Amino acid sequence: MMQEWGKFLLRLALGILLLFHGIHKILYGIGGVEALLAAHSLPGWIGYGVFIGEVLAPIALIVGLKVRIAALVIAANMAVAIVLAYGKNVFALGPHGGWVIETPLLYLAAALAIAMIGGGRIGFK
Template structure:
């Protein structure tokens, strides 16, 4: 009986392309919020951190690529794999610049100090490995 119930449930819920769309929309929209904040408030504070680390400040403008352009591409399903890699790299740079000190911390509720950042980073990698799936604005597979 359980096997039949599981088989029925699997048949009803077996929609990997919809799952890929939901994953893309979730991560793309959530990262895009960060990008909108950068567009409203600028990236000057990031440039200062980069310069303090001995790096050129203009690299801060890469946040627009990783938090605005890449998420939009991911949402639309265009160049999804490279865009997801850019998004994951962007999160990695943000962690190294801003919150690396939380690596060995645990919050009051038992969460890892970098839990949210890890979720975005690995989410980007998952999207990169899965690709856009069927639901994309591009029909040409080479552009998805």
């Protein structure tokens, strides 16, 4: 039973923390994402996919609905974010210490872990 609560805790932590990024984009727009896409010669409309990866998929994780699929969507979203935002600087250190990609990489790793182990029994199916 403790494993089920552990899976639930992992789902909640990832879902809630990432949902705040999505809420920020709902409130303030995706201009930053569009700028990153433009810098890589990609169309800005692709940026609207961030709402799937940072709003819909986190909500699915929180409630336990199609958890493995939601986790894979989040993992893909984070992989793209790392490439677009950091590119060749992926191994750089941050201005206050730490690896510049540590937060999105942690989200990516947690999403992959959830995709592998499943979401557990707690939540909707």
